[in-house]
Amino acid sequence: MDIVFRTLYKNILNQWDDGKVIIVIGPRQVGKTTLISSIIDEKLLNKNEKYAFFNGDDAEDRILLENAGETKLRSIIGSANTVFVDEAQRIKDIGIILKIIHDQIKGVRVLVSGSSALDIANEINEPLTGRKWEYNLFPFSWNELKKHFGNIQNRKNIPFYMVYGCYPEVINHMNNAEAILKELSGSYLYKDLLQYQRIRKPEVLDRLLLALALQLGSEVNFNELSRTVGVDKATVEQYIILLEKAFVIFRIHPLSRNVRNEINTSRKIYFYDNGIRNAIIGNFKSIEFREDKGALWENYMISERIKMMSYTGWYGRKYFWRTYQQQEIDWIEEIDGQFSIYEFKWNAKKSKIKFPITFTSNYPINKMMVVTPENCDDFLN
Numbered sequence: 001m002d003i004v005f006r007t008l009y010k011n012i013l014n015q016w017d018d019g020k021v022i023i024v025i026g027p028r029q030v031g032k033t034t035l036i037s038s039i040i041d042e043k044l045l046n047k048n049e050k051y052a053f054f055n056g057d058d059a060e061d062r063i064l065l066e067n068a069g070e071t072k073l074r075s076i077i078g079s080a081n082t083v084f085v086d087e088a089q090r091i092k093d094i095g096i097i098l099k100i101i102h103d104q105i106k107g108v109r110v111l112v113s114g115s116s117a118l119d120i121a122n123e124i125n126e127p128l129t130g131r132k133w134e135y136n137l138f139p140f141s142w143n144e145l146k147k148h149f150g151n152i153q154n155r156k157n158i159p160f161y162m163v164y165g166c167y168p169e170v171i172n173h174m175n176n177a178e179a180i181l182k183e184l185s186g187s188y189l190y191k192d193l194l195q196y197q198r199i200r201k202p203e204v205l206d207r208l209l210l211a212l213a214l215q216l217g218s219e220v221n222f223n224e225l226s227r228t229v230g231v232d233k234a235t236v237e238q239y240i241i242l243l244e245k246a247f248v249i250f251r252i253h254p255l256s257r258n259v260r261n262e263i264n265t266s267r268k269i270y271f272y273d274n275g276i277r278n279a280i281i282g283n284f285k286s287i288e289f290r291e292d293k294g295a296l297w298e299n300y301m302i303s304e305r306i307k308m309m310s311y312t313g314w315y316g317r318k319y320f321w322r323t324y325q326q327q328e329i330d331w332i333e334e335i336d337g338q339f340s341i342y343e344f345k346w347n348a349k350k351s352k353i354k355f356p357i358t359f360t361s362n363y364p365i366n367k368m369m370v371v372t373p374e375n376c377d378d379f380l381n
Contacts, residue, residue: 004148004171006035007311008135012111015133016043021098021110023088023128026137027247027272029184031168032113033086035137039111044082051082056090056114066092070104073097082109089114095127102131115246138247139273140166141307142380151377158373159287162296165275177275178284185279204231208239212249212269213280217295219266219322240269247272250306255319255332259362263322270299272306297346298330301371304380305331327356338366342379348372 012022012035024032044051054061064076077083083101088094094112101110145166146154164170164177167184207229212220222240226233243249249269256264271277274296278284287293308314316335322328331342341355355368371379 003034003038004140004144004168006031006038006137007141007144008137009035009038011135011311012039012133013042016109018133019102019109021102021112021128021132023132023134024111024113024137025134026113026115027139028115029167029169030137030139032115032137034168036084036086036111036113040084049082050078050080051084052077052080053084054086054091056085056087056094062091065094065097068097068100070100073100074105077101077105077108081107082111085110085112087115088112099127099131102128136247136310138307138310140168140171141311142304142376143308145171146377155373155377158376162274162287162293162300163278163284163290165273165278167273167275170275181275181279181284185276204229204235205239205243208236209243209248209280212240213271213277215269216271216277216292217268217298219263220269221266248276252302252318252320252331255321255334257363259323259358261324263324266322268320270302272303274300274303293346294344297373298344301344301376301379302331308380321359323356323358327358329355329359335366337364339363340367340369341365342368343370345370345372348374 008024012024015022024035026032040051043049054065056062068076085091085094085098091097098110098112101108142154145157145161148154149157160174160177164174164181167180169180169184170177173180208225211225211228222233222236226236229236240249240251244251249271252268252270254262254264254266256262277299278296283290287296290296309318314335316333319332319334320328320330321332321341329341330344333340333342341359343353343355345353353370360368369375369379
């Protein structure tokens with residue numbers, strides 16, 4: 001299969017020569033190294049420029065960079081004018097190392113990738129304040145795949161994406177998607193969590209993930225989760241934060257501002273990739289035979305919207321909305337004081353719904369849309 005063109009490629013090239021450290025963060029196996037390699041080919045090999053490449057998964061590279069000051073770094077980098085560090089979260093004091101290169105070794109570009117937002121953030125945020133551009137890379141997005149497959153074939157692929165997700169290896173080997181996802185959803189996906197966050201009870205993590213996967217698209221209550229999983233509420237919250245930082249899940253908060261009886265205590269938790277969710281529950285049935293197709297459609301659309309927002313620099317806020325009278329809206333975006341509201345319906349015949357007047361009469365509305373497979377391209381552009 002031909003290489004799928006990544007949206008971040010152009011974003012990174014636009015910042016290539018501005019002197020800041022470029023950081024690409026995302027889960028393992030989403031193509032960070034492939035992206036870096038394509039940038040090397042474009043910007044360096046074609047111009048015969050020298051570069052230095054370090055891999056945080058390589059013990060020799062970790063030892064080489066450990067406790068490196070300016071003199072040692074100058075020796076290691078040599079005449080290279082670009083430094084790439086892959087899986088940087090595995091290198092001790094990487095933030096200080098990058099700061100030294102940026103501040104003291106002039107004329108050297110730095111591009112860094114990392115698989116765990118928590119470890120990278122802890123290491124680099126303070127040392128690199130004002131010195132970095134930071135990007136998130138996700139599994140293939142709707143728009144990346146549309147450019148690759150074409151609009152018609154991409155629409156035909158929707159049932160596949162809903163069941164198997166969009167990890168690059170899955171898309172590149174569609175006939176072997178189930179086996180690939182079983183491997184991805186195992187310990188490899190949580191490698192950084194288990195290795196660096198000192199999770200003492202990985203079986204609790206497994207139970208929590210299963211509980212979250214089974215509640216896809218529903219509101220979750222941390223007290224109920226703690227009873228289901230068999231640990232205290234604080235541990236549940238801690239593990240959910242870690243799963244967010246590992247790009248497995250993300251949470252959406254309720255909007256509660258103007259109206260009495262708005263629910264403001266629960267959360268909705270979604271998975272960044274449908275395939276990972278289905279692997280966790282062990283269900284790869286075709287979409288037409290599934291009871292959870294509505295939840296899968298909602299998760300797929302929202303996760304794709306999150307990718308689009310990240311890649312385009314969208315700066316608003318995201319919510320869901322529900323009242324104690326069971327009025328609800330699946331997805332709300334607030335930007336510049338205006339609200340856009342969305343419902344997700346897999347069955348286009350059910351797309352003619354009325355949004356709650358309780359909401360529309362109390363909040364300034366910019367847009368209302370029911371998102372179905374027929375019009376989802378409008379939602380994701």
